[in-house]
Amino acid sequence: MFAVTGSPQTPPEAxxxxxxxxxxxxxxLRLVLVPVFLLFLFDGGGHETVSRVIAFAVFAVxxxxxxLDGSLARSYGMITDFGKLADPIADKMxxxxxxxxxxxxxDLPWWVTVVILVREIGITxxxxxxxNRGVIPASRGGKLKTLVQAVAIGLFILPLHSWPPVWQxxxxxxxxxxxxxxxxxxxxxxxxxxxxxxxxxxSS
Numbered sequence: 001m002f003a004v005t006g007s008p009q010t011p012p013e014a015x016x017x018x019x020x021x022x023x024x025x026x027x028x029l030r031l032v033l034v035p036v037f038l039l040f041l042f043d044g045g046g047h048e049t050v051s052r053v054i055a056f057a058v059f060a061v062x063x064x065x066x067x068l069d070g071s072l073a074r075s076y077g078m079i080t081d082f083g084k085l086a087d088p089i090a091d092k093m094x095x096x097x098x099x100x101x102x103x104x105x106x107d108l109p110w111w112v113t114v115v116i117l118v119r120e121i122g123i124t125x126x127x128x129x130x131x132n133r134g135v136i137p138a139s140r141g142g143k144l145k146t147l148v149q150a151v152a153i154g155l156f157i158l159p160l161h162s163w164p165p166v167w168q169x170x171x172x173x174x175x176x177x178x179x180x181x182x183x184x185x186x187x188x189x190x191x192x193x194x195x196x197x198x199x200x201x202x203s204s
Contacts, residue, residue: 024086026065026068027065027086027087027090028086028090029062029065030062030065030066030090030091030094031090031093033058033061033062033065033094034062034093034094034097036058037055037058037059037062037094037097037098038097038101040052040054040055040058041055041098041101041102041105041157042101042105043055046101046104046105046107047105047159047161049159049162052157052158052159053158053159055157056154056157056158059094059098059150059153059154059157060154062094063094063150063154066087066090066091066146066150088123088124089124091146092120092121092124095116095120095146095149095150095153096117096120098153098157099112099113099116099117099153100113100117102153102156102157107156108156108175112175112179115179115182115183116149116178116179116182119182119183119186120182122186123186123189126189126190141181141184141185141188142185142188142189144181144185145178145181145182145185148174148177148178148181149178149181149182151174151178152171152174152175152177152178153175153178155167155170155171155174155175156171156175
């Protein structure tokens with residue numbers, strides 16, 4: 001009998017996950033959709049009904065890719081450190097572009113945009129600050145915050161000025177919930193970052 005040479009098969013959990021995979025490609029698609037969304041949002045001075053509906057559709061597709069890339073990464077072992085960082089950055093670019101655009105058009109007060117963006121940028125800085133001690137993944141509260149933000153912003157993107165007043169009221173209630181979650185989850189991430197900073201630096 002011939003002896004079998006070579007190293008044993010590498011167990012699945014020990015294999016390196018390629019950075020170029022379906023989940024990360026969806027994250028990249030979300031980044032590409034940001035300028036497309038802005039193009040329609042500002043079309044015709046920013047208050048063209050058809051353009052705003054299209055902008056909403058593009059925004060919705062981008063949000064759906066956020067749900068899909070996370071599910072793919074977890075279900076098919078496509079989780080990478082790049083994805084853990086790129087995914088929230090893509091989310092913040094989409095949310096930030098929408099908030100700033102809506103405020104520039106006068107559809108959303110600037111204080112709302114400032115509160116949300118200060119939190120989002122601050123958390124991103126914290127993620128990088130403790131990167132050598134490990135990546136802080138998105139928490140369940142953070143994911144809920146992102147979802148509620150997306151729904152609230154989506155409502156404001158729609159041409160609500162031509163809809164019954166109840167829709168505007170609903171949009172503000174949802175936005176209020178989004179602001180509350182934004183603040184609370186921001187505090188939670190700060191606590192997580194402080195704990196992470198106390199861990200020894202990754203020497204690998």
